[in-house]
Amino acid sequence: MIEIKNLHKSYKMGSNSLHVLKGINFSVKEGELVAIMGSSGSGKSTLLNILGMLDELDEGSYDLDGVEIKNLNETKAANYRNKFLGFVFQSFNLINYKNAMENVALPLYYQKVARKERQEKALKYLEQVGLKEWADHLPSELSGGQKQRVAIARAMAAEPKVLLADEPTGALDSKTSYEVMDLIQKINDQGNTILIVTHEPDIADMCKRIVHLKDGVIIEDKKVEQVRAAQYVQ
Amino acid sequence: MFNKDRWKEILEVLTTNWFRTVLTAFGVFWGILILIILLSAGKGFQNGIMVDFGDIATNTMFMWTQTTTKEYQGLPKGRRYNFKVEDVAAIKDQVPNLRFVSPRNQLGGFGGNNNVVRGIRAGAFNVYGDYPEYIKQDPMTITSGRFLNYNDINEKRKIAIIGEGVKRELYEEGEEVLGSYIKIQGVSFMVLGTYKKNSNNGDGEEGQKEVFVPFTAFSQAFNRGNDVGWMAITAQDGNSITSLKEKVMDVVKANRRIHPEDDRAVGHFDLYEEFGRIQSLFGAITFIGYFVGILVLLSGIIGVSNIMLIVVKERTKEIGIRRALGEGPWSIKGQILMESVFLTIISGMAGISFGALFIYGVNALLDSVGPVDMFLNPSVSLSVVVSALVILMISGLLAGFIPANSAIKVKPIDALRTE
Numbered sequence A: 001m002i003e004i005k006n007l008h009k010s011y012k013m014g015s016n017s018l019h020v021l022k023g024i025n026f027s028v029k030e031g032e033l034v035a036i037m038g039s040s041g042s043g044k045s046t047l048l049n050i051l052g053m054l055d056e057l058d059e060g061s062y063d064l065d066g067v068e069i070k071n072l073n074e075t076k077a078a079n080y081r082n083k084f085l086g087f088v089f090q091s092f093n094l095i096n097y098k099n100a101m102e103n104v105a106l107p108l109y110y111q112k113v114a115r116k117e118r119q120e121k122a123l124k125y126l127e128q129v130g131l132k133e134w135a136d137h138l139p140s141e142l143s144g145g146q147k148q149r150v151a152i153a154r155a156m157a158a159e160p161k162v163l164l165a166d167e168p169t170g171a172l173d174s175k176t177s178y179e180v181m182d183l184i185q186k187i188n189d190q191g192n193t194i195l196i197v198t199h200e201p202d203i204a205d206m207c208k209r210i211v212h213l214k215d216g217v218i219i220e221d222k223k224v225e226q227v228r229a230a231q232y233v234q
Numbered sequence B: 001m002f003n004k005d006r007w008k009e010i011l012e013v014l015t016t017n018w019f020r021t022v023l024t025a026f027g028v029f030w031g032i033l034i035l036i037i038l039l040s041a042g043k044g045f046q047n048g049i050m051v052d053f054g055d056i057a058t059n060t061m062f063m064w065t066q067t068t069t070k071e072y073q074g075l076p077k078g079r080r081y082n083f084k085v086e087d088v089a090a091i092k093d094q095v096p097n098l099r100f101v102s103p104r105n106q107l108g109g110f111g112g113n114n115n116v117v118r119g120i121r122a123g124a125f126n127v128y129g130d131y132p133e134y135i136k137q138d139p140m141t142i143t144s145g146r147f148l149n150y151n152d153i154n155e156k157r158k159i160a161i162i163g164e165g166v167k168r169e170l171y172e173e174g175e176e177v178l179g180s181y182i183k184i185q186g187v188s189f190m191v192l193g194t195y196k197k198n199s200n201n202g203d204g205e206e207g208q209k210e211v212f213v214p215f216t217a218f219s220q221a222f223n224r225g226n227d228v229g230w231m232a233i234t235a236q237d238g239n240s241i242t243s244l245k246e247k248v249m250d251v252v253k254a255n256r257r258i259h260p261e262d263d264r265a266v267g268h269f270d271l272y273e274e275f276g277r278i279q280s281l282f283g284a285i286t287f288i289g290y291f292v293g294i295l296v297l298l299s300g301i302i303g304v305s306n307i308m309l310i311v312v313k314e315r316t317k318e319i320g321i322r323r324a325l326g327e328g329p330w331s332i333k334g335q336i337l338m339e340s341v342f343l344t345i346i347s348g349m350a351g352i353s354f355g356a357l358f359i360y361g362v363n364a365l366l367d368s369v370g371p372v373d374m375f376l377n378p379s380v381s382l383s384v385v386v387s388a389l390v391i392l393m394i395s396g397l398l399a400g401f402i403p404a405n406s407a408i409k410v411k412p413i414d415a416l417r418t419e
Helices: A044-051 A074-084 A100-110 A115-128 A144-157 A174-189 B004-016 B018-053 B085-094 B150-154 B164-170 B215-221 B241-255 B271-314 B316-324 B329-369 B382-409 B412-417
Strands: A002-013 A016-028 A033-037 A059-064 A085-088 A162-166 A193-198 A209-214 A217-223 B060-065 B098-107 B116-118 B121-123 B126-130 B140-145 B159-163 B181-184 B187-197 B210-214 B230-235 B266-270
Touching (some): A016 A044, A033 A174, A044 A162, A044 A193, A074 B316, A074 B329, A085 A144, A100 A115, A144 A162, A162 A174, A174 A193, B004 B018, B004 B329, B018 B382, B060 B241, B098 B215, B121 B164, B126 B215, B159 B164, B329 B382
Parallel strands (some): A033 A209, B126 B210, B159 B187
Antiparallel strands (some): A002 A059, B060 B230, B098 B126, B116 B121, B159 B210, B181 B187
């Protein structure tokens, strides 16, 4: 599904250049649930941004589902993001003047799906994350866990090939974190490919594979026995 | 473009900060209001001046004699002379493209003695000896009877066409006018018609107090011989009298033995030139109206642009999220542009409506206090309103252009990081 070869990325900071990713080789198959771990400054967010086409790579190649991601203009990048990727952010990033259903329907709107169909789909995904009754609530009326579940529903609404989650539990307490991870695991059980950036070992243990980044290189890439989050959730 | 969600979003954005939106809209509202008021005031001024011209054929000049200022062919300078009837025929003959050449003679005048008498009533009126064409140069409405015709000229009939003002002074209410006689300087004329001139300013009163008699009868009755007091000359449509008047005067100078370069010997008033001058004055006033109005509007537009920049800045993160979810840059640009155009047009419409209300009020006021000199019926035409809307549309686009570009200039990744 994802194929990365010899990926380099550096940022210019004035006259200095900061080499963040130094030759990453990495691939993800369909249906995997991968945790990308590393301390801050290890380059894990940069990697995720490049995977999410929010940032451009300097060197190397990136194939997503057989399509080479290279030299995209903004229109094309937006189109690919919309079709291929779903994003979940640490700070939820819901649009605060739209209610839960409208937030979930947003990616479908950009796909020019008809209004009626959009709402039906949005409700379907809200039901999956258990928030159907909250469909017409604004984000400010939802708890942190609920917001993240809406964000996950939104990411899933466009039926992306890969779900990218940047510290999805970073702003949540551990109980809610497990609830969110339970949801992510269930989505993964349905065959969806998911990448999670995290620095919490217990969250990483709930994935099927852990990739350790340090100073811009992969120092460890191992398959793990998945810990089911469901056991922590009553 | 016209889907419900987009409009909902536009209203959402514009209504989150009501006070700010209203203040911003006020700039545009004010600009368009000033534009409308300036243009309508210019139009009112124009209407006021134009009504003074009445219905007079504007492609007309009036020509009269003055004293010569150069010696010529043994004749001294300072000589008085008169136009003769032959001059009229010569002008018609030698100058092409003239429509009417009307010789005129005149009795009485401003503040003169009583010169028209009927029974025990008398009045001081302007009495003119005229040709039948004159009614086409200074249009008047015949309210009863008829105007002069060529039989009157040829047979030197002593008949008169009098103004409604003359009728009021010389006749009782309801008295039969046609067929009655009036005495002009002791000579009896039969009244065969009454007229009314279309003019509603101060000069109108004077215009209704005139008496027209056949030119030939006038000359005979008042001992003018072959003399012609002055002439009213109208050019054919498509030729300006201004371009023909030199030729006309050359003919007169040759006939009256005046030095060809003696420009002061023949007096004239060129209505067309005067009219053109006034036309270009109104052109200038309209231009100033547009110029000032658009400059004021421009500051309103800058206000809109400014606010849109702030709105974009405030929504940087939201725009980042939307782009991460896959909204194309053109869609975002379009949204900002639509917000700006929408805001501009709504406030502009309010300005136009308010301006219309203002004009309506001024008109109502003018109606109630009676006519004001040189100002009448201020108004703006539909074409002005349409062009104002076009200006608004364009300026809305301009106002949104920079903010829209700045909205997509930020990389989505940076936009997401802003708090």
